[in-house]
Amino acid sequence: MNENALVSEISPQSNIQQQKGSIDIKDLSVVFESKDTRNVALQTTNLRVNPGEFVCILGPSGCGKSTLLNVMAGFLDATSGEALLDGKVINEPGPERSMVFQHHSLLPWKTVGGNIEMGPRLTGDLEAQQTVTYFLDMVGLSEYRNHYPDQLSGGMQQRVGIARALATYPRVLLMDEPFGALDYQTRLVMQENLLNLWGEFKSTVVFITHDVDEAIFLSDRILVMSAAPGRIIKDIKNPLGRPRDQFVSSDPIFIDLKRECLELIRTQSMSKP
Ligand SMILES: Nc1ncnc2c1ncn2[C@@H]1O[C@H](COP(=O)(O)OP(=O)(O)OP(=O)(O)O)[C@@H](O)[C@H]1O
Numbered sequence: 001m002n003e004n005a006l007v008s009e010i011s012p013q014s015n016i017q018q019q020k021g022s023i024d025i026k027d028l029s030v031v032f033e034s035k036d037t038r039n040v041a042l043q044t045t046n047l048r049v050n051p052g053e054f055v056c057i058l059g060p061s062g063c064g065k066s067t068l069l070n071v072m073a074g075f076l077d078a079t080s081g082e083a084l085l086d087g088k089v090i091n092e093p094g095p096e097r098s099m100v101f102q103h104h105s106l107l108p109w110k111t112v113g114g115n116i117e118m119g120p121r122l123t124g125d126l127e128a129q130q131t132v133t134y135f136l137d138m139v140g141l142s143e144y145r146n147h148y149p150d151q152l153s154g155g156m157q158q159r160v161g162i163a164r165a166l167a168t169y170p171r172v173l174l175m176d177e178p179f180g181a182l183d184y185q186t187r188l189v190m191q192e193n194l195l196n197l198w199g200e201f202k203s204t205v206v207f208i209t210h211d212v213d214e215a216i217f218l219s220d221r222i223l224v225m226s227a228a229p230g231r232i233i234k235d236i237k238n239p240l241g242r243p244r245d246q247f248v249s250s251d252p253i254f255i256d257l258k259r260e261c262l263e264l265i266r267t268q269s270m271s272k273p
């Protein structure tokens, strides 16, 4: 399996640099209620993600990370408060926001190219075929255009998922543990790939992970959430410069930040809801 970082030699299209959205979360809470249960998935939360920022969210299982991301994506309604994209209330999914999930959600009956092409076609991209060519090249999978998802490795499937997510030129890329199911080596390469792609796009990214090293390696800012019912307990600016490679993990700044995050998470993991 060739998982090398593969960033296109092709110049980015002229509109790419404009794809930066802001997200504002204002007094947002989400409660799931059924006939006899009431589950506070997310306590009142306030947050701003600036255009072009790469924000990682860390927190214990079940604390509401995916819930928060799903509201940003427009898949889920807030119980109170609101989420805004570039100042406009989010109440449905839209092509200006793309989501990448932990497990690829590629359609098995469509080829790699067919999967990536769907978004551009829906958004009226008259050059959908060229867009597919461009993004396939960018994730290093040009020769797999006519393959089906189950003919690819897990890492390759995730790369197709990322190409598909980018192919609508989203202003915000939402990623819910996108590398969580990958083996360690592949994950490291995928992280570097993503940073290379982001270096080219600079679109806004909100990235959920359980992996503290991953959060530090990727982010401009780390949000640490409490145990369920979740809220943001710490908003940490990542002082590490860019570009980064995996050897940054031996930098004392990295180690200090890791210690801070791990201590916060340990405290939360031990606290009773
Ligand atoms: N559709 C739903 N209906 C009812 N409860 C839900 C629903 N989705 C999530 N929840 C509940 O909301 C809480 C937060 O779930 P969420 O999936 O956001 O957690 P998470 O932080 O993403 O966890 P993990 O790290 O395990 O992915 C959990 O208690 C979960 O059971």
Ligand SMILES: [Mg+2]
Binding pocket: 065, 066, 067, 176
């Ligand atoms: Mg989740």
